[in-house]
Amino acid sequence: MNIKTQLCGLPKIRRLPLILFGLCCGLVFSLNAKSPPADLAIDIDLMNFMEETNDSLTSNIALKNRDGALDDARLLNELFILLEEHFIELGDHPEGLQLAKKSTALTIKLNDEITSGNYKLATQLGINLSNTCKSCHEKFK
Numbered sequence: 001m002n003i004k005t006q007l008c009g010l011p012k013i014r015r016l017p018l019i020l021f022g023l024c025c026g027l028v029f030s031l032n033a034k035s036p037p038a039d040l041a042i043d044i045d046l047m048n049f050m051e052e053t054n055d056s057l058t059s060n061i062a063l064k065n066r067d068g069a070l071d072d073a074r075l076l077n078e079l080f081i082l083l084e085e086h087f088i089e090l091g092d093h094p095e096g097l098q099l100a101k102k103s104t105a106l107t108i109k110l111n112d113e114i115t116s117g118n119y120k121l122a123t124q125l126g127i128n129l130s131n132t133c134k135s136c137h138e139k140f141k
């Protein structure tokens with residue numbers, strides 16, 4: 001049975017509220033569809049700096065350049081803490097906050113693995129970190 005025959009089967013008095021309700025749902029959906037993406041006021045300079053540092057980290061890990069890789073991991077750690085604070089201030093984007101926190105945690109692990117010279121694991125953690133960048137960009141950009 002389709003929706004039309006269902007509606008026609010109802011007494012007239014009960015049909016109208018259903019139709020009005022349907023129209024309201026449609027309106028809510030179209031309003032939602034038109035609303036612009038949330039303005040997250042992300043600092044582009046911070047993001048570009050993050051990208052530079054992340055690229056530098058990747059090559060320093062590949063070259064097993066311990067001091068350079070440690071500098072990059074520590075810098076990224078500070079940048080992600082800033083990003084976390086930004087999402088805390090924004091409030092209603094728990095997924096963004098969670099991804100920023102995940103990134104911060106990864107930079108701490110990176111610091112540990114590079115310190116102990118475990119470049120294989122550090123490489124994997126670097127890939128995980130880049131995937132976290134992507135997850136957040138897919139969600140918010």
Ligand code: HEC
Nearest residue numbers: 042044047048050051054096099100103132133136140141
């Ligand atoms: C928690 C979310 C989040 C994480 C994690 C994140 N970003 Fe972003 N990034 C954003 C958002 C949101 C924008 C879009 C800002 C805009 O266009 O207003 C952005 C934009 C960018 C841009 C574009 C800047 C431009 O000129 O338009 C670059 C580059 C970038 N991010 C690099 C990175 C790198 C590299 C990482 C990981 C090391 C990363 N981001 C992690 C949220 C995130």
